Amino acid sequence: MNNLEFTVLVGLGSFMAGFLGALTGLGGGVVLVPLLALVFKVDIRYAVGASLVSVIATSSGAAVAYLKDGFSNIRIGMFLEVATTVGALFGAFLATKVSTSAIGAVFGIVLIYSGYLSSRTPVDPPPGEQPDPLATRLGMNGVYPSLNGPKSYFVHRVPLGFGLMFGAGGLSGLLGIGSGAVKVLAMDHAMGIPFKVSTTTSNFMIGVTAAASAGVYLNRGYVDPGLAMPVMLGVLAGSMLGAHILVKAETKVLRLVFSIVIAVLGAEMLYKGFTGGI
Amino acid sequence: MARTGIRAFTDQKLENMVGNLLRAGVSLSALVVLFGGMIYLARHGREPASYNVFRGEPSDLKSLSGIIRFAFGFHGRGIIQLGLLLLIATPVARVALAIWGFAEEHDRMYMVFTGIVLIVLLYSLLGSGSAF
Numbered sequence: 001m002n003n004l005e006f007t008v009l010v011g012l013g014s015f016m017a018g019f020l021g022a023l024t025g026l027g028g029g030v031v032l033v034p035l036l037a038l039v040f041k042v043d044i045r046y047a048v049g050a051s052l053v054s055v056i057a058t059s060s061g062a063a064v065a066y067l068k069d070g071f072s073n074i075r076i077g078m079f080l081e082v083a084t085t086v087g088a089l090f091g092a093f094l095a096t097k098v099s100t101s102a103i104g105a106v107f108g109i110v111l112i113y114s115g116y117l118s119s120r121t122p123v124d125p126p127p128g129e130q131p132d133p134l135a136t137r138l139g140m141n142g143v144y145p146s147l148n149g150p151k152s153y154f155v156h157r158v159p160l161g162f163g164l165m166f167g168a169g170g171l172s173g174l175l176g177i178g179s180g181a182v183k184v185l186a187m188d189h190a191m192g193i194p195f196k197v198s199t200t201t202s203n204f205m206i207g208v209t210a211a212a213s214a215g216v217y218l219n220r221g222y223v224d225p226g227l228a229m230p231v232m233l234g235v236l237a238g239s240m241l242g243a244h245i246l247v248k249a250e251t252k253v254l255r256l257v258f259s260i261v262i263a264v265l266g267a268e269m270l271y272k273g274f275t276g277g278i
Numbered sequence: 279m280a281r282t283g284i285r286a287f288t289d290q291k292l293e294n295m296v297g298n299l300l301r302a303g304v305s306l307s308a309l310v311v312l313f314g315g316m317i318y319l320a321r322h323g324r325e326p327a328s329y330n331v332f333r334g335e336p337s338d339l340k341s342l343s344g345i346i347r348f349a350f351g352f353h354g355r356g357i358i359q360l361g362l363l364l365l366i367a368t369p370v371a372r373v374a375l376a377i378w379g380f381a382e383e384h385d386r387m388y389m390v391f392t393g394i395v396l397i398v399l400l401y402s403l404l405g406s407g408s409a410f
Contacts (some may be wrong), residue, residue, distance in 0.1 A: 004319055006327035043332040056365050057308070060300040060372075074293065078376060078391050085398040092402070138387070207300075208395065211369040215402030218359075218366065221335035225358035226327075229315040232362070236308060 003226060010040060011230035018058060018238025023245065024258045026118050028235045029055045029177040033107060034265040037278060042227065044100045044278055048176030049222035052214045054235035055178050059207030061236060062243060072200040073142045081205050083162045084169030085212035091173025092213035096220055105273030107175050111266025117184060118259040134158045144197050153194050161191035173213035178206040292379035296372055303368030310361030318354025370399045
């Protein structure tokens with residue numbers, strides 16, 4: 001395969017990943033690395049570097065649409081970014097130390113878990129007991145627009161959420177993904193933030209988190225321009241088209257199919273990781 | 279109550295500015311990457327692709343000064359890397375803008391949080407190559 005053919009094929013694959021990722025709300029990054037590593041036989045470190053770059057592009061592109069609707073909470077986002085960026089830096093340095101097989105195996109586990117999570121319909125947490133006094137001091141409690149007018153919400157268990165977001169950042173730096181699965185754990189389950197607010201706020205945070213590890217990848221020579229070019233442009237175009245169509249599409253079946261695909265890719269990554277095939 | 283009102287107003291204004299910044303950053307970097315990609319493929323499109331063996335990038339494509347020098351030497355791969363650098367810099371600029379926003383609100387606590395995030399990002403981008 002020459003560079004031109006490789007660029008076209010990787011670009012098409014990335015376009016599909018971005019398109020399905022946006023349509024299902026699961027993000028394209030999660031299938032991108034398995035696609036590059038398993039189908040195109042790209043070294044996983046190059047794959048992670050290219051994926052990180054595309055995560056920044058889609059996060060920044062999507063944030064523009066989310067910002068206007070008043071769901072995202074800039075204070076929750078900024079506070080948790082302290083945890084995710086430090087975690088991402090840690091994860092990126094870890095990626096330069098551990099074997100590619102280990103990265104493949106961890107990736108497999110995260111994929112299987114993401115597939116399981118995304119096959120379930122998200123529900124808002126029950127309106128909480130007492131708000132965390134720390135959340136009140138940090139000015140995190142907020143208001144979001146709902147069908148019945150503005151609705152206020154309180155933030156719970158801030159330290160636990162902060163700790164989990166450090167882990168989310170670490171996974172993002174190690175695997176080059178947005179870490180949506182850990183986000184769900186930290187912001188929805190631990191902190192009890194309403195689903196719409198947590199989704200839009202985390203989308204906002206993903207770009208900053210990915211930038212924290214992308215710098216390390218770039219400086220270490222893990223970002224190859226010939227590979228990152230079709231990946232970034234493909235994912236960006238695919239996710240923009242997906243976000244456009246999203247309003248009209250029925251995504252329930254699609255979500256289920258996509259989460260099965262993710263789980264199968266996860267099983268293969270896990271297998272290849274343990275047998276040294278990556 | 280008055281303080282909350284001012285805060286909500288500045289938050290909204292800030293978010294609009296952030297939105298414009300993100301859109302400009304992503305569009306510009308995509309255009310630069312596309313331009314560099316066309317030069318790269320025109321010159322090297324027929325060469326065999328090999329990404330299964332990890333070699334690491336040469337220093338011209340790793341460091342800030344190397345990338346800028348390489349890009350202005352009109353090398354396709356250098357121009358792509360410059361576009362990617364712009365993309366990585368977009369969230370950094372966003373965080374810097376947020377510090378300014380919190381300063382407008384006299385919110386010292388959040389200026390500190392945002393400052394920490396900015397330092398981590400700048401370290402990653404500028405300092406992480408030689409430290410370890």
